[in-house]
Amino acid sequence: MAGAHLQYLKSINPVDTFHSTIRHREFNITRSTVIVRNAADATFAAPTIPQITGAPKVVVLGGTGRVGASTAAALLNAVPSAQVFLASRNQESYDAAITRRPELRPASRRSVNINDTSSLLSAVKGADLVIHTAGPFQRRQDCNVLEACIASGVPYLDVCDDTAYSQRAKSLHSKAQAAGVPAISTGGIYPGVSNVMAAHMISMARKEYDENFKYIDQSSTPADAPQPSRVLYSYFTAGSGGAGPTILNTTFLLAGEEVVAYKDGKAVTLPPISNRRLVDFGPGLGRKAVWLYSLPEVASGHHVFGVPSISARFGTSPDIWNWAMWAMARLVPKSVLQDPKAVGGLAKLTDPLVRAVDALVGEKVAMLIEVELSDGKVAAGLFVHKKLSDSVGISTAAFARSMLAGATQPGVWFPEERGALDDRRALLSMASEGCSRFMLNKPPWAIESEPVQLGLGFYW
Known part of the structure; x- marks a missing residue:
């Protein structure tokens, strides 16, 4: 497959469809498999979506x-x-x-x-x-x-x-x-879809699939296949994403948790909402600031992927919310931030203000996953949807x-x-249903909002 990567392209036309039905508990599952053609005019099986x-x-x-x-x-x-x-x-x-x-x-x-x-x-x-x-x-x-x-x-x-x-x-x-x-x-x-995006790109690099994208035995993967050296999860949500007080609860509680990331195979403990990084989420969003948070995909990814360096960052808009969270993590006593009842009260108190801002900034959500490989290449995946809710x-x-x-x-x-x-x-x-952009296994320049062509097929 050209470029050895997969994209879900809305413009691809199906050339054949077949169905099979199996029994599962008290209901049926109809699996519809669509055969599609890529730009090189080669045929490959598209994902089989279960119709229950x-x-x-x-x-x-x-x-x-x-x-x-x-x-x-x-x-x-x-x-x-x-x-x-x-x-x-x-x-x-x-x-x-x-x-x-x-x-x-x-x-x-x-x-x-x-x-x-x-x-x-x-x-x-x-x-x-x-x-x-x-x-x-x-x-x-x-x-x-x-x-x-x-x-x-x-x-x-x-x-x-x-x-x-x-x-x-x-x-x-x-x-x-x-x-x-x-x-x-x-x-x-x-975490969830973001983990799967990372896993898919890593498995593509390691050649862990057969020609039908079924898992092969891990002992059969090529010994010289590129390995992930670093995984960066970057998330952005405008405002609170319209997700309600529970999300505020979670964010405030995370402001009281030290961050454990991994660098060169070793666990590194860092302050919550620290190590600010600017990330380009592509056209329509551009560069946004994201900050380290304690999120479970870091620990699970380090173990499952065997990747030596991994971290997860999150940011919101307007940017003043990020700085407010930064200040909260440093000024509010940890005993308060680690008390679910106290944090719940704070979330309810701030909810009206947050909703007012949400009405102005919307609730767009974006995820950028970057996988740095041992051969020097970088595989990136982007997920953008207009409404987190x-x-x-x-x-x-x-x-x-x-x-x-x-x-x-x-x-x-x-x-x-x-x-x-x-x-x-x-x-x-x-x-990815309803996404305005969904891309996988692409070079970073193909995702960024303003790639600059240098000539001879090179971009910066």
């Missing part, structure tokens, strides 16, 4: 919150026959969610208190998938939802964005495997659709692991 029919039962914990409701709406749009349950503590939150998103009217309400074991077991009973969006995940000392799913034999997906929680979930891998329960932790947009749901629903199709092996997986997805391209194709 029947009525899978999906319980969304925190389903009346911003992320949960977005996920439920995206899932109902992709799988209209699904039985989706919005699990929350009270009727009022359910009514508010339906008012915000009328497209959720087909969803039913299920009462749950995730801190009560019997209530939790009752809520997940009989489900084909449980999606845990009831954050924030920071400072939680348990994985009771995952444990309830393992005990009940129910597949599990969460949108965790906390390193400690995700590692605690991963420690239950053997238990989930023995119970035959597939589970993915950190399966949202970032929609994109986070589309991304999480993409993981859900993959899991409902049986793409995840038993055990607890991070998104970048092989056991999480049997076809990364399918996940990325579903998750």
Whole structure:
């Protein structure tokens, strides 16, 4: 394949389509495979997107919150026959969610208190998938939802964005495997889709796929294949992204967490919201400032990819919010920033101001993943969507659709692991729905907002 890289190009015309149907639990999965032609007129199999029919039962914990409701709406749009349950503590939150998103009217309400074991077991009973969006995940000392799913034999997906929680979930891998329960932790947009973008580019470089993009045995990969030497995750969201107080909770809690990054194979502890870097997110966004945060894809990527240097940064606009967070991390006592109740109160207090600013700046979201390789080349991937409040749901629903199709092996997986997805391209194709730009495995100059041609095919 020319350039040995994959792009999802909207302009490609299909030349052949075929369907196959398999049974999965109490519903059907129709896999549609489209054969397409690339610019060189060679034919390759496009991602196989599962089309799920029947009525899978999906319980969304925190389903009346911003992320949960977005996920439920995206899932109902992709799988209209699904039985989706919005699990929350009270009727009022359910009514508010339906008012915000009328497209959720087909969803039913299920009462749950995730801190009560019997209530939790009752809520997940009989489900084909449980999606845990009831954050924030920071400072939680348990994985009771995952444990309830393992005990009940129910597949599990969460949108965790906390390193400690995700590692605690991963420690239950053997238990989930023995119970035959597939589970993915950190399966949202970032972390989540970002991890898969990095994994796909690294596997392309290492030649870990066969001609049909199926994983080959790792012992069969070429010994001289390029290896990742550094991975940089850079994220941007305008304002709060319209995602609500829970996102503010998370951001404030992260302001109280030291950052662990990796440099040359060694863990390096750094202050939160530090090491500012300007990143070019391409036309329409340009250069934005991003800052180091403590995010779980750093630890998981270091372990899964075996990459010696890796870090994750986040930034927002207007830029004054970044500096306000920088000041908060240094001026507010850590005892306050590490107290979920105190931070929750602060998030509610600032929410009206944040929403007012959101109305002015929008909620565009962008992810740039850069993979530096041992042969000196750099592979980059870019994801841009005009609304985080929609994109986070589309991304999480993409993981859900993959899991409902049986793409995840038993055990607890991070998104970048092989056991999480049997076809990364399918996940990325579903998750990038609605993106204004989605590019993978491109040289950095092809992504930047103003590449300058020097001549003879060279750019700067």
